[in-house]
Amino acid sequence: MKAEYFTDTFNKISGEKRQKILDVAIAEFSERGFESANVNSIAQKAGISVGSIYKYFENKENLFLTVIHFAVETLRDVLKEIMQSEDDLESRIEKIIRAIQSRTRDNVQLTKLYNEMTTENRSSLVWKIASEMENTTAGLYASFIKQAQEAGEVKDDVDPNAFAFFLDNLFLLLQFSYACEYYKERMKIYIREDIFDNDDLVVEQLMKFIRGAFFSK
Amino acid sequence: MKAEYFTDTFNKISGEKRQKILDVAIAEFSERGFESANVNSIAQKAGISVGSIYKYFENKENLFLTVIHFAVETLRDVLKEIMQSEDDLESRIEKIIRAIQSRTRDNVQLTKLYNEMTTENRSSLVWKIASEMENTTAGLYASFIKQAQEAGEVKDDVDPNAFAFFLDNLFLLLQFSYACEYYKERMKIYIREDIFDNDDLVVEQLMKFIRGAFFSK
Amino acid sequence: MKAEYFTDTFNKISGEKRQKILDVAIAEFSERGFESANVNSIAQKAGISVGSIYKYFENKENLFLTVIHFAVETLRDVLKEIMQSEDDLESRIEKIIRAIQSRTRDNVQLTKLYNEMTTENRSSLVWKIASEMENTTAGLYASFIKQAQEAGEVKDDVDPNAFAFFLDNLFLLLQFSYACEYYKERMKIYIREDIFDNDDLVVEQLMKFIRGAFFSK
Amino acid sequence: MKAEYFTDTFNKISGEKRQKILDVAIAEFSERGFESANVNSIAQKAGISVGSIYKYFENKENLFLTVIHFAVETLRDVLKEIMQSEDDLESRIEKIIRAIQSRTRDNVQLTKLYNEMTTENRSSLVWKIASEMENTTAGLYASFIKQAQEAGEVKDDVDPNAFAFFLDNLFLLLQFSYACEYYKERMKIYIREDIFDNDDLVVEQLMKFIRGAFFSK
DNA sequence: AATGAATGAGCATTCATTCAT
DNA sequence: TATGAATGAATGCTCATTCAT
Numbered sequence: 001m002k003a004e005y006f007t008d009t010f011n012k013i014s015g016e017k018r019q020k021i022l023d024v025a026i027a028e029f030s031e032r033g034f035e036s037a038n039v040n041s042i043a044q045k046a047g048i049s050v051g052s053i054y055k056y057f058e059n060k061e062n063l064f065l066t067v068i069h070f071a072v073e074t075l076r077d078v079l080k081e082i083m084q085s086e087d088d089l090e091s092r093i094e095k096i097i098r099a100i101q102s103r104t105r106d107n108v109q110l111t112k113l114y115n116e117m118t119t120e121n122r123s124s125l126v127w128k129i130a131s132e133m134e135n136t137t138a139g140l141y142a143s144f145i146k147q148a149q150e151a152g153e154v155k156d157d158v159d160p161n162a163f164a165f166f167l168d169n170l171f172l173l174l175q176f177s178y179a180c181e182y183y184k185e186r187m188k189i190y191i192r193e194d195i196f197d198n199d200d201l202v203v204e205q206l207m208k209f210i211r212g213a214f215f216s217k
Numbered sequence: 218m219k220a221e222y223f224t225d226t227f228n229k230i231s232g233e234k235r236q237k238i239l240d241v242a243i244a245e246f247s248e249r250g251f252e253s254a255n256v257n258s259i260a261q262k263a264g265i266s267v268g269s270i271y272k273y274f275e276n277k278e279n280l281f282l283t284v285i286h287f288a289v290e291t292l293r294d295v296l297k298e299i300m301q302s303e304d305d306l307e308s309r310i311e312k313i314i315r316a317i318q319s320r321t322r323d324n325v326q327l328t329k330l331y332n333e334m335t336t337e338n339r340s341s342l343v344w345k346i347a348s349e350m351e352n353t354t355a356g357l358y359a360s361f362i363k364q365a366q367e368a369g370e371v372k373d374d375v376d377p378n379a380f381a382f383f384l385d386n387l388f389l390l391l392q393f394s395y396a397c398e399y400y401k402e403r404m405k406i407y408i409r410e411d412i413f414d415n416d417d418l419v420v421e422q423l424m425k426f427i428r429g430a431f432f433s434k
Numbered sequence: 435m436k437a438e439y440f441t442d443t444f445n446k447i448s449g450e451k452r453q454k455i456l457d458v459a460i461a462e463f464s465e466r467g468f469e470s471a472n473v474n475s476i477a478q479k480a481g482i483s484v485g486s487i488y489k490y491f492e493n494k495e496n497l498f499l500t501v502i503h504f505a506v507e508t509l510r511d512v513l514k515e516i517m518q519s520e521d522d523l524e525s526r527i528e529k530i531i532r533a534i535q536s537r538t539r540d541n542v543q544l545t546k547l548y549n550e551m552t553t554e555n556r557s558s559l560v561w562k563i564a565s566e567m568e569n570t571t572a573g574l575y576a577s578f579i580k581q582a583q584e585a586g587e588v589k590d591d592v593d594p595n596a597f598a599f600f601l602d603n604l605f606l607l608l609q610f611s612y613a614c615e616y617y618k619e620r621m622k623i624y625i626r627e628d629i630f631d632n633d634d635l636v637v638e639q640l641m642k643f644i645r646g647a648f649f650s651k
Numbered sequence: 652m653k654a655e656y657f658t659d660t661f662n663k664i665s666g667e668k669r670q671k672i673l674d675v676a677i678a679e680f681s682e683r684g685f686e687s688a689n690v691n692s693i694a695q696k697a698g699i700s701v702g703s704i705y706k707y708f709e710n711k712e713n714l715f716l717t718v719i720h721f722a723v724e725t726l727r728d729v730l731k732e733i734m735q736s737e738d739d740l741e742s743r744i745e746k747i748i749r750a751i752q753s754r755t756r757d758n759v760q761l762t763k764l765y766n767e768m769t770t771e772n773r774s775s776l777v778w779k780i781a782s783e784m785e786n787t788t789a790g791l792y793a794s795f796i797k798q799a800q801e802a803g804e805v806k807d808d809v810d811p812n813a814f815a816f817f818l819d820n821l822f823l824l825l826q827f828s829y830a831c832e833y834y835k836e837r838m839k840i841y842i843r844e845d846i847f848d849n850d851d852l853v854v855e856q857l858m859k860f861i862r863g864a865f866f867s868k
Numbered sequence: 869a870a871t872g873a874a875t876g877a878g879c880a881t882t883c884a885t886t887c888a889t
Numbered sequence: 890t891a892t893g894a895a896t897g898a899a900t901g902c903t904c905a906t907t908c909a910t
Contacts, residue, residue, distance in 0.1 A: 009894070033338050035252030039880060049896045054881065116336055118399040120329055121250050127402050138407045162422035165407035166387060173386040182335040185344050190355045190382035205379035212430040226869075256905060257872095266871045267906085277905065443873070467772055469686030473901060483875045488902065550770055552833040554763055555684050561836050572841045596856035599841035600821060607820040616769040619778050624789045624816035639813035647864040660890080690884060691893095700892045701885085711884065 005065040010056035021046045021056070025067045030112040034064055034122065061122065068117055069129050071110045076133045078103050083140055089148045090211065093167075097206055100171060101199050104178040111179035141167055145214075154214050167210065174206070222282040227273035238263045238273070242284045247329040251281055251338065278339065285334055286346050288327045293350045295320050300357055306365045307428065310384075314423055317388060318416050321395040328396035358384055362431075371431050384427065391423070439499040444490035455480045455490070459501045464546040468498055468556065495556065502551055503563050505544045510567045512537050517574055523582040524645065527601075531640055534605060535633050538612040545613035575601055579648075588648050601644065608640070656716040661707035672697045672707070676718045681760040684767055685715055712773065719768055720780050722761045727784045729754050734791055740799040741862065744818075748857055751822060752850050755829040762830035792818055796865075805865050818861065825857070 010018065024046040028037045039060050043050045057063040082099045085092060104111050117126045141164035148154040154163075177187040178196075187195055195202065227235065241263040245254045256277050260267045274280040299316045302309060321328050334343045358381035365371040371380075394404040395413075404412055412419065444452065458480040462471045473494050477484045491497040516533045519526060538545050551560045575598035582588040588597075611621040612630075621629055629636065661669065675697040679688045690711050694701045708714040733750045736743060755762050768777045792815030799805040805814075827834040829847075838846055846853065 013894090031337060033250070033252060033336060035250065036338065038878090050881080051883080051896050052894075055894070060880065112337055118393075118397060119250060119333055119336060120248060120398060121253060123398040127399060130399070131402065131406065134403050134406050142407075158425065159408075159418070159422050161408045162418070163426060165404060166423060166426045168407065169390040170383060170386055173390060176335075180335060181337060181340040182344060182347070185348065186351050187382060189348065189351050190359075190385065191376070191378045201376070201379070205376050206383060208375065209380060209383045209430045212432075213426045214429065229869095255903090258904095260872095267873095268871050268908085269869080271906065272869070447873090465771060467684070467686060467770060469684065470772065472899090475900095484902080485875050485904080486873075489873070494901065546771055552827075552831060553684060553767055553770060554682060554832060555687060557832040561833060564833070565836065565840065568837050568840050576841075592859065593842075593852070593856050595842045596852070597860060599838060600857060600860045602841065603824040604817060604820055607824060610769075614769060615771060615774040616778055616781070619782065620785050621816060623782065623785050624793075624819065625810070625812045635810070635813070639810045640817060642809065643814060643817045643864045646866075647860045649863075689882090692883095694893095701894095702887085702892050703890080705885065706890075 005062040005069060006057050007055065010066075013056075017048070021048065021053075022067060022070050025063060026071065026109050026113060029064060029067055030109040030116060033116055033119075034060075037064075039063070061125070064122070065125060065129060068113065068126055071113050072130055072133045074107065074110055075114065076136060078107075079133075079137060079140075089144055089153065089214070090207075092144065093210055094203065094207055096171060097174070097203050098199075100174050101178060101202070104175050108179045111175050115176050115180050115183075137168060138164055148214070158214075163214070166213070170206065170210065174202075222279040222286060223274050224272065227283075230273075234263075234265070238265065238270075239284060239287050242280060243288065243326050243330060246281060246284055247326040247333065250333055251277075254281075256280070278342070281339070282342060282346060285330065285343055288330050289347055289350045291324065291327055292331065293353060295324075296350075296354060296357075306361055306370065306431070307424075309361065310427055311420065311424055313388060314391070314420050315416075317391050318395060318419070321392050325396045328392050332393055332397050332400075354385060355381055365431070375431075380431070383430070387423065387427065391419075439496040439503060440491050441489065444500075447490075451480075451482070455482065455487075456501060456504050459497060460505065460543050460547060463498060463501055464543040464550060467550055467553075468494075471498075473497070495559070498556070499559060499563060502547065502560055505547050506564055506567045508541065508544055509548065510570060512541075513571060513574075523578055523587065523648070524641075526578065527644055528637065528641055530605060531608070531637050532633075534608050535612060535636070538609050542613045545609050549610050549614050549617075571602060572598055582648070592648075597648070600647070604640065604644070608636075656713040656720060657708050658706065661717075664707075668699070672699065672704075673718060673721050676714060677722065677760050677764060680715060680718055681763040681767065685711075685772065688715075690714070712776070715773070716776060716780060719764065719777055722764050723781055723784045725758070725761060726765065727787060729758075730784075730788060730791075740795055740804065740865070741858075743795065744861055745854065745858055747822060748825070748854050749850075751825050752829060752853070755826050759830045762826050766827055766831050766834075788819060789815055799865070809865075814865070817864070821857065821861065825853075 021042075025037075025042050028042050028045070032038075037060070039053055040050050042063070043053045046053075053063065057066060078099065082095055083092070085095060087095065117123075117130065138161075142160045145154060145158070145160040145163055145167075149156065149158065149160065173183065176183040178184070184196070191201075192198075238259075242254075242259050245259050245262070249255075254277075256270055257267050259280075260270045263270075270280065274283060295316065299312055300309070302312060304312065334340075334347065355378070359377045362371060362375070362377040362380055362384075366373065366375065366377065390400065393400040395401070401413070408418075409415075455476075459471075459476050462476050462479070466472075471494070473487055474484050476497070477487045480487075487497065491500060512533065516529055517526070519529060521529065551557075551564065572595075576594045579588060579592070579594040579597050579601075583590065583592065583594065607617065610617040612618070618630070625636075626632075672693075676688075676693050679693050679696070683689075688711075690704055691701050693714075694704045697704075704714065708717060729750065733746055734743070736746060738746065768774075768781065789812075793811045796805060796809070796811040796814050796818075800807065800809065800811065824834065828838040829835070835847070842853075843849075
């Protein structure tokens with residue numbers, strides 16, 4: 001972790017303690033949002049003093065940015081793992097969808113945080129942190145699509161960048177739909193009440209949707 | 218307007234005054250978020266007293282919900298307008314994309330508000346208001362797809378509900394990408410820096426994407 | 435009172451309440467200094483809420499500046515009163531010395547505040563308020579000395595401005611010596627332990643000192 | 652140095668280190684005042700740990716008192732040096748004035764500290780330290796005046812103690828006027844804007860003032 | 869109904885001081 | 890002895906909400 005939003009002291013404390021602070025802060029920020037999150041409460045729940053929090057982070061905002069930083073790194077790690085497979089585009093896409101289903105359930109708070117951070121306030125600061133991740137995925141998706149194009153799997157008049165964008169939009173909202181209350185309700189309305197017990201249906205239909213988009217003659 | 222989140226008094230004041238309050242509140246909530254929005258400041262900018270605000274709305278939350286209510290109604294009106302055309306599915310979709318491009322630019326604040334309201338806090342209350350709209354669009358999209366299916370335009374193994382969901386996911390993120398800073402930056406990264414000067418490119422590619430998804434044999 | 439450091443609201447409240455706030459604030463600031471003074475405590479002692487304090491004054495500093503403003507005005511009023519007499523320079527000086535003795539005892543806190551405000555921090559802001567008073571007295575003293583010079587009472591090679599400065603220095607430290615603990619102890623050391631029961635001695639000796647300075651052949 | 656306000660440990664460290672701590676502390680206290688001065692910051696600037704500061708001084712107040720102690724000793728040394736001359740009273744006074752001009756410019760921080768310490772808070776503790784110095788100067792001035800009186804230079808009805816007091820008042824405010832922002836501005840107002848480039852004028856006029864006070868027939 | 873002054877709980881942040889290493 | 894991380898009480902300030910006029 002580069003020391004951009006936290007002090008050197010934070011780097012020196014035990015990994016266990018550091019993780020505890022991050023976990024507590026993630027929970028607080030994702031449940032209550034930036035403004036409502038209470039620094040004193042985070043300190044207490046993390047079992048440290050407020051003073052220490054302010055030894056580790058210059059202010060509440062930097063604590064938030066550190067949390068975002070960490071969240072983004074975690075999300076990107078998940079992605080990298082998936083992307084390393086040597087499969088073809090279609091298989092890769094299916095893997096990603098299944099990963100979104102399983103991993104989002106393990107990282108509900110991180111995903112809520114991701115939605116939270118797209119909100120207006122502080123978006124410029126947050127963007128600096130997130131842009132790296134978005135850049136990575138954008139590049140990856142586009143290059144995969146280009147490869148498929150060169151292999152004749154995808155039509156020539158497809159703009160790889162635009163299609164990468166649409167693809168990630170589908171993934172992003174799927175993530176939110178597995179984590180954020182609002183989007184969960186929305187998905188139940190759109191598909192059906194018990195959709196969260198039907199992961200295969202989602203995979204099957206979304207694959208069909210994407211397959212058509214990419215591989216129709 | 219049903220008096221659910223506001224008092225009868227609010228209904229009785231002049232339409233002009235009512236609109237002024239809503240406009241100011243929309244601006245404040247969309248720019249600063251719920252927590253940071255300042256009730257006293259809204260009152261001042263609207264040219265009324267704080268006391269009056271609290272005569273019209275039981276508390277800040279109800280003011281917010283009223284604003285959401287109004288925003289959702291406006292957004293739904295836009296949608297209805299588009300949906301009333303008698304075109305086929307493909308033409309309808311193109312119209313919607315073009316409407317998102319033009320109307321979102323006129324309603325940046327409402328769209329930001331929409332993103333804001335998907336955030337965790339208060340999401341259950343907010344959902345009550347938004348669910349009606351989401352229900353409407355979900356139903357509309359699904360029924361259009363079913364019609365197309367019956368007409369043989371769309372394959373039989375497509376789940377109209379799931380496809381309606383994916384379709385609206387693409388629309389929703391497109392909306393956000395035309396209004397919210399974070400998503401704007403993201404779109405520029407994914408497609409290209411000057412994408413906001415290239416509406417036709419977006420229409421063309423997104424149509425290609427969706428057409429394939431729906432109409433590939 | 436010009437509304438420079440306080441809000442219009444402060445001007446509108448009852449004179450009694452306003453005075454109470456000022457009195458309490460003067461006591462707090464003069465006893466504990468700017469940093470140690472507690473705004474919450476001032477509010478409580480004045481029988482109002484913290485919120486009100488911050489409706490009246492933008493921040494602690496402005497409350498302090500208002501208090502200084504008030505203190506300076508009060509001190510200047512005392513001076514003006516003395517200066518209005520039609521006596522000759524010598525009589526005037528004696529009157530001033532006697533006024534310092536009696537009035538300082540009634541305004542111990544204001545005088546302590548005056549000493550406090552000469553301290554480094556905030557001195558530039560404070561100076562804006564105090565400079566008017568210092569200007570007034572400087573001008574008055576100098577013009578009196580000039581008159582006396584023209585009347586042949588004071589030698590020609592005397593610089594009225596410099597002499598006004600030395601004269602006021604003597605007065606200022608006399609004031610502090612009647613109000614501030616440190617200077618009180620110092621005066622007891624220099625003259626004698628029971629000097630504060632011997633006002634006439636001070637008048638007599640200081641008059642002798644000044645008379646010689648001004649009126650020696 | 653007597654170990655009154657600092658521990659034995661402070662005495663044992665190298666003179667260089669001790670001086671560094673004192674220098675840094677003087678700068679901090681004179682620039683920011685007692686309350687605003689930051690112990691952690693002093694430690695850091697002095698290149699030692701906070702822990703050490705608290706090994707050397709029981710608390711912030713004792714550090715302050717040690718600094719005052721040191722400042723007072725330095726100021727007294729300056730005075731003693733001046734007083735050792737064998738000149739007559741008038742020459743001595745001129746020497747003092749010139750010394751105030753030159754030495755105050757070299758010791759601006761100590762002089763500011765002197766003004767700071769006359770402030771109410773802690774004045775009783777501070778007085779214990781300063782009283783020795785004030786006693787010394789008071790005694791010296793008074794004895795010189797008595798000598799002059801016995802030599803017939805000064806009139807019999809002059810109270811040497813009172814005159815010593817007035818004399819030192821003139822000197823003290825002159826010191827402050829060469830070091831403290833507030834008093835510097837005040838002097839510019841009273842005499843003239845460029846007075847700090849006119850040391851001779853000050854000497855000449857103040858000598859005239861004092862000479863008259865003491866030596867008028 | 870409308871006003872806007874008043875309220876006070878709540879929170880971010882600071883910093884003198886302690887103590888384990 | 891020296892270190893510097895840790896502590897937590899203290900305080901300036903905000904803002905949703907109330908209520909007398």
